[in-house]
Amino acid sequence: MANEAVLTKNFGTKNSHTLGVYEQGGGYKALKKALTGMKPEAVMAEVDKSGLRGRGGAGFPTGKKWSFIPKDSPKPKYLTVNADEGEPGTYKDRPLMELDPHAVIEGSIITCYAVGIHSAFIYVRGEYVKSVQRLNDAINEAYAGGYLGKNILNTGFDLDIVVHRGAGAYICGEETGLLESLEGKKGQPRMKPPFPAIVGAFQGPTVINNVETMAAIPPIVNNGGEWFNNLGAPGVGGGLKLYPISGHVKKPGVYELPMGTTLRDIIYKHAGGIRDDKKLKAVIPGGSSAPVLRADEIDVKMDYNSLAAIKTMLGSGAIIVMDEDTNMVKTLKVLLKFYAHESCGKCTPCREGTGWMDRIMTRIVKGNGHISDLDTILSISNTIDGKTLCPMGQAAIGPSISFITKFRNEFEDYIRKGRTN
Amino acid sequence: MNKVEFSKKTLDKFKSVIAKYPEKGAALLPTLWLAQQEFSVLTPEVEEYVAGLVGVSPVRVQEVRSFYTMYTARPLGKYHLQLCTNITCSLLGAEELLEHLKKRLKVNCGETTSDKKFTLSAVECLGHCGTGPVIQINDDFHESLTRESLDKLLDSLK
Ligand SMILES: Cc1cc2nc3c(=O)[nH]c(=O)nc-3n(C[C@H](O)[C@H](O)[C@H](O)COP(=O)(O)O)c2cc1C
Ligand code: FES
Numbered sequence: 001m002a003n004e005a006v007l008t009k010n011f012g013t014k015n016s017h018t019l020g021v022y023e024q025g026g027g028y029k030a031l032k033k034a035l036t037g038m039k040p041e042a043v044m045a046e047v048d049k050s051g052l053r054g055r056g057g058a059g060f061p062t063g064k065k066w067s068f069i070p071k072d073s074p075k076p077k078y079l080t081v082n083a084d085e086g087e088p089g090t091y092k093d094r095p096l097m098e099l100d101p102h103a104v105i106e107g108s109i110i111t112c113y114a115v116g117i118h119s120a121f122i123y124v125r126g127e128y129v130k131s132v133q134r135l136n137d138a139i140n141e142a143y144a145g146g147y148l149g150k151n152i153l154n155t156g157f158d159l160d161i162v163v164h165r166g167a168g169a170y171i172c173g174e175e176t177g178l179l180e181s182l183e184g185k186k187g188q189p190r191m192k193p194p195f196p197a198i199v200g201a202f203q204g205p206t207v208i209n210n211v212e213t214m215a216a217i218p219p220i221v222n223n224g225g226e227w228f229n230n231l232g233a234p235g236v237g238g239g240l241k242l243y244p245i246s247g248h249v250k251k252p253g254v255y256e257l258p259m260g261t262t263l264r265d266i267i268y269k270h271a272g273g274i275r276d277d278k279k280l281k282a283v284i285p286g287g288s289s290a291p292v293l294r295a296d297e298i299d300v301k302m303d304y305n306s307l308a309a310i311k312t313m314l315g316s317g318a319i320i321v322m323d324e325d326t327n328m329v330k331t332l333k334v335l336l337k338f339y340a341h342e343s344c345g346k347c348t349p350c351r352e353g354t355g356w357m358d359r360i361m362t363r364i365v366k367g368n369g370h371i372s373d374l375d376t377i378l379s380i381s382n383t384i385d386g387k388t389l390c391p392m393g394q395a396a397i398g399p400s401i402s403f404i405t406k407f408r409n410e411f412e413d414y415i416r417k418g419r420t421n
Numbered sequence: 422m423n424k425v426e427f428s429k430k431t432l433d434k435f436k437s438v439i440a441k442y443p444e445k446g447a448a449l450l451p452t453l454w455l456a457q458q459e460f461s462v463l464t465p466e467v468e469e470y471v472a473g474l475v476g477v478s479p480v481r482v483q484e485v486r487s488f489y490t491m492y493t494a495r496p497l498g499k500y501h502l503q504l505c506t507n508i509t510c511s512l513l514g515a516e517e518l519l520e521h522l523k524k525r526l527k528v529n530c531g532e533t534t535s536d537k538k539f540t541l542s543a544v545e546c547l548g549h550c551g552t553g554p555v556i557q558i559n560d561d562f563h564e565s566l567t568r569e570s571l572d573k574l575l576d577s578l579k
Contacts, residue, residue: 076443085548086545086546086548087546088507088508088509088545088546088550089508089509089546089550090546090548090550091548091549091550091551093548094548094549119443125548126489126491127491127547127548127557128548129560160441162441162442164450164451165450165451165454166450166489167450167453167454167489167490167491167492168489168490168491168492169488169489169490170545181450182447183444183446183447184444184446184447184448184449184450184475184477184485185446185449185481185485186484186485186488187488187489202443202444202447244550244551245551246509246550246551246553247508247509247512247513247550248512248513252550252551252552253551254551284508288507288508288546318550320508320509320512320550322512326512330511331508331511331512334506334507334508334511335508338507338508338545338546341545342545
């Protein structure tokens with residue numbers, strides 16, 4: 001079966017980012033359908049049926065998330081679209097914003113209609129200057145075209161969308177860190193509960209959804225939830241997913257494939273296999289926070305449940321491929337330095353734990369490690385486990401535990417050979 | 422020293438920005454961006470000016486400015502070379518490129534060349550992993566780098 005392109009269908013079209021081209025390809029049809037022919041509850045029901053789960057990392061069912069927002073709220077409700085895309089290995093939201101910004105906007109407008117929201121923010125990471133520009137241009141076009149602002153499509157529905165540019169901090173991708181940053185503060189996560197659905201941006205009930213989640217909404221409204229669900233692999237469902245793959249593969253890129261495609265197929269059939277026909281050593285299946293897999297584990301289906309069953313996760317769906325020559329010790333060091341650098345400093349287990357692990361790995365890489373350091377890292381990881389304010393701690397121990405337990409021999413060899421004192 | 426103040430044009434931009442948020446303080450990040458574009462460096466004087474505009478305390482501005490890596494409190498070179506050294510880029514050779522840059526420019530990470538032309542930084546994942554190794558120079562990305570293409574790129578920067 002040829003792979004259907006849904007989220008990426010406009011990527012090859014010239015000027016796909018402009019309103020005229022988007023409309024020619026059927027753009028804003030879903031918005032018209034929803035606003036003029038569907039009750040908000042009916043939109044929500046289709047999204048429920050679609051099996052769509054959040055594409056930002058946590059995989060929470062999107063329809064269910066929307067249903068947590070109270071119908072009557074004395075405070076204004078908000079949508080914040082998460083375009084912080086900071087998870088190492090992940091580069092799928094950027095092409096959506098650069099090449100198909102109207103799809104992200106149309107999905108956001110429909111979401112706001114379904115949930116009864118009149119103010120939305122798109123939080124874009126600071127480095128994505130072009131995404132910010134493309135979104136702003138598209139938003140201006142959408143206002144001019146009557147898709148945003150007051151009385152949208154003469155239905156009486158009002159909505160404003162504002163692009164908010166971040167300034168370089170991974171933690172602002174975490175949903176409550178994002179809210180703090182949106183409010184003009186340091187991006188330090190909030191204690192939950194209350195959950196953002198009850199107390200979110202500016203104390204109002206808030207939906208937070210990833211860019212790819214938003215882009216999936218218009219096709220779901222156009223073709224129905226069941227249609228989308230059936231696009232997933234047989235027995236898996238849940239639609240299509242963008243899998244950005246990088247590292248030692250012949251054809252890195254963002255592949256739109258049925259949810260539940262096997263990791264082996266993505267690496268060997270779609271991404272062309274390993275560069276220089278080397279052997280595969282390891283692969284991270286869902287962004288740097290997802291525990292690493294060995295080469296003998298790649299027959300797994302790339303969906304939430306199948307990956308959880310082998311103790312890793314789909315996360316952002318970003319696949320990082322490492323060939324037989326990869327130095328796992330140095331690679332773990334790179335990741336732990338990242339988590340130490342990006343820990344926001346608010347809670348002790350994450351702040352101290354990530355820093356300590358980074359210092360140990362630095363020592364090991366320099367050749368001054370001890371075999372016992374490995375158990376120390378595992379013990380620090382276990383101390384972080386489940387005890388941090390936000391899931392950032394969990395993100396950091398995904399690599400630390402999995403690299404050391406799955407490649408322990410290589411770590412011990414490195415320490416024995418490298419130790420100079 | 423001149424009084425720190427936005428130009429008329431920037432002040433107009435600021436007014437339209439602050440109107441977009443339900444709370445004034447939320448305009449702090451965009452206002453810091455405007456200030457950095459206008460003054461290049463976010464000095465304590467600039468922070469104080471921004472604090473006045475947005476209606477928050479100067480210490481809050483300083484706290485926020487220093488939390489985010491893209492705001493700068495010190496002058497940068499004409500070109501800010503930000504090489505990604507995160508996982509994919511390092512699998513594809515970013516470490517060697519970084520060593521090469523340090524040697525070629527005779528600076529360490531975080532430093533600026535004596536002619537003020539280049540500042541070198543090693544940064545985290547830039548979201549261009551499919552075409553790594555990647556460097557961001559000011560607002561532009563340059564992808565699939567090799568030592569040769571990087572040298573050519575630097576030669577082309579005047
Ligand atoms: C440390 C950390 C970083 C995160 N970074 C991102 C990110 O860059 N983009 C994103 O969409 N979600 C990110 N998330 C997940 C968000 O917290 C949140 O679950 C998501 O935006 C919800 O949208 P979704 O339901 O559509 O996935 C991150 C989570 C953590 C703990
Ligand atoms: S790892 Fe370098 S851009 Fe993602």
